Amino acid sequence: MFAVVQQTLAITAPVFSMLFLGVALKRLGWIDDAFINTASSLVFRGTMPALLFLGIVKADLSTALQPALLGYFVLATLACFLIAWGWAIWRCPQVDRGIYTQGAFRGNNGIVGLALATSLYGDYGLSLGAVLGGVVILCYNSLSAIVLAIYSPHVKSGPWAIGKSILSNPLIIGVLAAMPIAYWRLPLPDWLMISTQYFAQMTLPLALICIGGTLSLASLRKSSGIAISSSLMKMVWLPLLATLGAWLWGFRDAELAILFLYFASPTAAASFVMARAVNGNHQLAAAIIVITTLAAVLTINIGLLLLQWVGWI
Template identity: 40%
Template sequence: MLQAFGFSLSVTTPILLMMVLGYVFRHRGMISADFIQSGSNLVFNVTLPCLLFLNVANADVAALIQPKLLATATIITVVSTAILWWYGRNMAPAQRGVFVQGCFRGNMGIIGLATIVNAFGTEALAPAGIYLAIIAIVYNLTAIVVLSAAQSRPDQNLLKQTVRSMVTNPLFLAIAAGLALALMRFSLPDWLMTSGRYLANMTLPLALLCVGGSLSLERLKGNRSLIVQASLVKLVLLPAFSVLCGAMLGFRDVSLGILYLMMATPSATASFVMAKQMAGDADLAADIIAVTTVFAIITTTLGLLALRSFGLI
């Protein structure tokens, strides 16, 4: 048990520390809102794509694509969304879709990848990147459905914009390019690999500093009951259900770890943007993001402790 607890802390404590530093730096004026915005853009458009590209390009393609894992994660997302949609049938239209989205849509690109690297090493980045690329598409399409249905006005323009943004997404393009190189067994020059690694190594520290710096619990404007319920589903019930399904299907070690850690991530910041675009309760979305981001470290630590104690990872 002590060894399992030490493993759990080794995964989550560095993430917590970097986020706390980001929060402290922001409130001491060492980093500004402009820095956080610029840093987040740099991560999304340059350093994270570089990180995923290099790891996918140098990996064994057969080991990267796990149809069973991807199908399981997709089915869990769709089924849980349907259940949550039914559960929220009595909520106000502006809150129903936002609540459902906040429960299933996780911050896989930053928190998810960071916990996976800490738990399983950089060799897990490539399969986790493929998971991220596919499930992010599922998240986007599912979010459009629930937010549109909640407002009773399907938004085809937003659907077109979302599809266009997905196929031009730097992360998606980086993974596709990495897969192409891996299939061709093409090796990049050492000087280019070294330069790429410089950029890639910036990704997680910079991203976590920006997450911590943008965190604010000073104004919880949304319905507190819905915030608590969404946080409980996102951080406890959905990850537990995913682990149960994954374990029953025979997933163990890295595969089960990827499924759990991606499902256990706090609510994604993109959910706030989409809620605002589709006339949802943006304050509720922001509050769910803030609360789940704070408490995800605790729930993930306990979840990893349980998985390690039972010998599942």
């Protein structure tokens, strides 16, 4: 168990370091709001789509392809999204409902989920996690685009406008562009892959520094109640329901553990980038990311311990 704690800390510590670096750089005056706006736009429109594109292209879609597991994940994600959205309608001001919902269901699977799945189950965890990751990206970005468009004062919320916002979302375009290449294993020039990788590697440092630069004690205090509620939904209640549902569905051992890790991952940095792209309450999004990332060290390890104790994994 101590080894799993160390693995979780090893994965989340770099995230914290980049967040705190963003706080420090903003305090020192090395970055300002103009830089954060420009960098966030670059991440949303360029580097993050490139990162998602590479993740799909490099994944072997024929390996560990389990329709039942993928189908359950899609249904459970939709259920978690609807639960979070319903709670937000009941408990949140209208302007914050989209940010709350996205923060409560959208996990950081690319960093935390996949890394822990690989650490625990080796090549099998990597292959299954990578295939699941493609489904994760489409589900999360589509549902986030819908709920953010509905509550954004700057985005039209009719059915046609929402559909257009989903199809024009750079993150979804990156995924859709990669899928035929991955499926048919189409070769791409080495120079193009290497250049794209250089570009994509800027994503997480830039996004996390921007999140840190946005944080302030005043904004944290202002959004603390809503942020804590969304974080509890993300790190406790929804993983509990989704994992129990997976057990009832019949999943055991590695498959159940990997599903748990994906449902229990902290809120993704992409939620901040998308919130900023639609001029939403990005400070609330940043607070949710920080709280859930801190909580992940405790909740993920407790969850794995309980699953081992009851003999499910």
